[in-house]
Amino acid sequence: MLELKKIKKQFNGRTILDNFDMQVKDNQITTIVGPSGAGKTTLLRCISGLEKIDSGSFTLDGKPFDPANNRDNDNVIGVVFQDFQLFPNLTVLDNITLAPQLVLKQSKTDAEKRAQKLIDQLNLTGKEGLYPYQLSGGQKQRLAIVRALAMNPKILCYDEPTSALDPDLRQTVEDIILGLKKQNVTQIVVTHDMEFAKNIADQLVRVEPIKA
Amino acid sequence: MLHYVSQILPSLLSGAWMTIKIFFWTLIASIPLGILASLGLTSKIAPLRWILKFYVWLMRGTPLLLQLIFVFYGLPIIGIIFQRYDAALFAFILNYTAYFAEIFRGGFQSIDPGQYESARVLRLTRGQTLRKIVIPQVIKIVVPSIGNETINLIKDSSLVYVIGLGDLLRAGNVATARDVTLLPLVLVGIIYLLMTAVATYVLRKVEQHYRAWR
Ligand SMILES: Nc1ncnc2c1ncn2[C@@H]1O[C@H](COP(=O)(O)OP(=O)(O)O)[C@@H](O)[C@H]1O
Numbered sequence A: 001m002l003e004l005k006k007i008k009k010q011f012n013g014r015t016i017l018d019n020f021d022m023q024v025k026d027n028q029i030t031t032i033v034g035p036s037g038a039g040k041t042t043l044l045r046c047i048s049g050l051e052k053i054d055s056g057s058f059t060l061d062g063k064p065f066d067p068a069n070n071r072d073n074d075n076v077i078g079v080v081f082q083d084f085q086l087f088p089n090l091t092v093l094d095n096i097t098l099a100p101q102l103v104l105k106q107s108k109t110d111a112e113k114r115a116q117k118l119i120d121q122l123n124l125t126g127k128e129g130l131y132p133y134q135l136s137g138g139q140k141q142r143l144a145i146v147r148a149l150a151m152n153p154k155i156l157c158y159d160e161p162t163s164a165l166d167p168d169l170r171q172t173v174e175d176i177i178l179g180l181k182k183q184n185v186t187q188i189v190v191t192h193d194m195e196f197a198k199n200i201a202d203q204l205v206r207v208e209p210i211k212a
Numbered sequence B: 001m002l003h004y005v006s007q008i009l010p011s012l013l014s015g016a017w018m019t020i021k022i023f024f025w026t027l028i029a030s031i032p033l034g035i036l037a038s039l040g041l042t043s044k045i046a047p048l049r050w051i052l053k054f055y056v057w058l059m060r061g062t063p064l065l066l067q068l069i070f071v072f073y074g075l076p077i078i079g080i081i082f083q084r085y086d087a088a089l090f091a092f093i094l095n096y097t098a099y100f101a102e103i104f105r106g107g108f109q110s111i112d113p114g115q116y117e118s119a120r121v122l123r124l125t126r127g128q129t130l131r132k133i134v135i136p137q138v139i140k141i142v143v144p145s146i147g148n149e150t151i152n153l154i155k156d157s158s159l160v161y162v163i164g165l166g167d168l169l170r171a172g173n174v175a176t177a178r179d180v181t182l183l184p185l186v187l188v189g190i191i192y193l194l195m196t197a198v199a200t201y202v203l204r205k206v207e208q209h210y211r212a213w214r
């Protein structure tokens, strides 16, 4: 379980998150909802260590945890960015296997074997040799998910997973997220889409804008 | 005429060899140095940034010819003495590194910051991120500009003439003056054209290689 206690985050003296508390339970889907500009992305960036918090603390499985200085490969926080941020110079397969090889020190064959399982599971079979620009929006997103999963993340975070997609792909994302839950992937999903949030959430957390 | 051509060709080719050596070593040294300097230009360390900005400003704002003369004829006055060839290489590498640094700086700045972040959450080190993700994308962006500079370098190399180095241009000029014929200079032009053609071909291949992805 990941626990956030009294997290405070400011930008240039403006408070975005103030004494923010949250618990992310294992194997559950925690959705973070709130209006645009409320600080949802900021919260996700704090959890994944991309932003330093100003005060407060995290614990992971009861132990103190600092996302911004997290080097333990058993505690990876995976992120599926809103714009995916795939690596355009690498093929689908290399996008997935790069970090497992360099960071987790998996052999190429090993990394590719694991990648192939995820590729098949998320319906990217046959795309292994393509470059990201050759994929559709939905395929790009699934690649982003596979790339994150290949690092065996403790928690997988999504920022607005429905925003860059056609409405008819929303169901697919739902299915993927619910499917991963069945495989005991702990997930945090940021969205401003209440209906989507309710469809998938085990727990719904609200982020409200702070009046200056 | 063919007889005359075969007579002067050896000296032209040996001049061309000098030109190629200067071209090659300048390129080999200036590109990596340019990448390093461009990282310095965007560094968080302000003094490093200032020094490099000044260096680039100086190199780009003054003629390469002046820099060449300065290194070979000027520096000895304060006790720094270079052989002709070393002086030429030193001045060329210094000059071209500055141009390449500017080109690479532009390349690095056009990389989406999200690329660094996505590499970071995947736990890649800074070096891995640069090598595997950022630099390939930068190279793709800068190849056309690097190509222009490369062609310029072939032609600029003739400036070593001024410090008395026996390059292609000098070889042609010597023969023309001695034999009172235009032919050597025409041949020199043809050899330069051949060299730029080869460079253009190689650059096109590199561009094609980077066209696999966008
Ligand atoms: N790096 C930053 N510097 C300054 N302000 C920021 C930065 N990132 C986000 N903000 C501000 O923080 C607020 C919350 O942003 P964000 O977390 O993106 O909201 P949401 O994702 O809920 O739409 C916004 O007002 C935004 O302008």
Ligand SMILES: [Mg+2]
Binding pocket: A040, A041, A042, A159, A160
């Ligand atoms: Mg957001």
